Amino acid sequence: MRAGTGAALTAALSTACAAPSVRTGATPPPGPSDGTGGTPPGPDSTGAAASPYRTNGTTGPGGRRVRTRVAPAPRRFPGRPAQIEHGPRDRPAVALTFHGQGDPAIARTLLAQAERAGARVTVLAVGSWLDEHPAMARRILDGGHDLGNHTQRHLTVSDMPDAEALREITDCAHRLRRLTGSIGTWFRPSRTQYATARVQRLAARAGYPHVLSYDVDSLDFTSPGATAVTRKVAGEIRNGSVVSLHFGYADTVAALPALLDDLHRRGLRAVTTTELLTP
Numbered sequence: 001m002r003a004g005t006g007a008a009l010t011a012a013l014s015t016a017c018a019a020p021s022v023r024t025g026a027t028p029p030p031g032p033s034d035g036t037g038g039t040p041p042g043p044d045s046t047g048a049a050a051s052p053y054r055t056n057g058t059t060g061p062g063g064r065r066v067r068t069r070v071a072p073a074p075r076r077f078p079g080r081p082a083q084i085e086h087g088p089r090d091r092p093a094v095a096l097t098f099h100g101q102g103d104p105a106i107a108r109t110l111l112a113q114a115e116r117a118g119a120r121v122t123v124l125a126v127g128s129w130l131d132e133h134p135a136m137a138r139r140i141l142d143g144g145h146d147l148g149n150h151t152q153r154h155l156t157v158s159d160m161p162d163a164e165a166l167r168e169i170t171d172c173a174h175r176l177r178r179l180t181g182s183i184g185t186w187f188r189p190s191r192t193q194y195a196t197a198r199v200q201r202l203a204a205r206a207g208y209p210h211v212l213s214y215d216v217d218s219l220d221f222t223s224p225g226a227t228a229v230t231r232k233v234a235g236e237i238r239n240g241s242v243v244s245l246h247f248g249y250a251d252t253v254a255a256l257p258a259l260l261d262d263l264h265r266r267g268l269r270a271v272t273t274t275e276l277l278t279p
């Protein structure tokens with residue numbers, strides 16, 4: 001089955017991770033669209049000190065404190081380059097990484113498919129998507145997955161002047177921090193497989209010591225059919241691979257169970273990028 005609207009257009013733009021912004025209407029105005037506010041962090045007023053959850057300064061309806069788990073912050077992985085394309089080649093683990101945008105029902109289905117198979121994934125969320133679907137940030141983290149930054153509007157940051165490109169990174173970082181207490185563990189630039197040295201510097205300035213590239217491109221965003229997606233990934237994946245996949249496409253939903261089966265048969269564990277890189 002082919003993906004719906006925008007698929008052909010996307011294919012025409014095909015460079016790695018080049019899925020265009022989902023056209024679900026006007027960009028929401030800046031600022032909270034999910035009822036969270038800018039209350040400064042404070043102690044957990046609910047008294048559940050032993051809980052892994054604590055307030056991160058957000059407020060819910062009626063101004064009540066909302067208890068949320070503070071997500072992990074970016075880390076430096078010593079011995080790894082600033083731009084990470086893959087993990088260790090001597091361990092049978094891989095990272096499935098997703099462009100986080102598109103219909104949230106598709107996103108939830110993909111997360112559930114992964115979880116049923118015992119897989120954990122990495123989602124690089126587009127900031128404007130989080131504005132439209134703020135609950136997805138918590139859904140991703142609650143599934144044990146990594147959550148990262150994939151710029152605010154998914155534009156070609158490498159072509160922008162420094163200040164504008166930095167803002168695309170920091171705007172998404174602010175969304176993530178407001179929703180999760182952290183700017184997310186990873187940054188991946190939009191519409192390119194590799195960050196330029198300049199974008200790497202800007203990402204570091206925004207708080208990300210590494211940028212996350214990949215070594216296997218599923219090409220799912222070109223809607224080539226589920227079999228083609230599975231065959232492409234299965235043919236190229238190996239120990240340490242980081243695979244580029246996308247939320248928002250029907251082919252990915254149709255391909256993922258077979259892909260997970262293939263990994264299972266080959267003894268390749270699908271883990272978060274953090275786990276892939278942690279010795």
Ligand SMILES: [Zn+2]
Nearest residue numbers: 017099190191
């Ligand atoms: Zn992307």
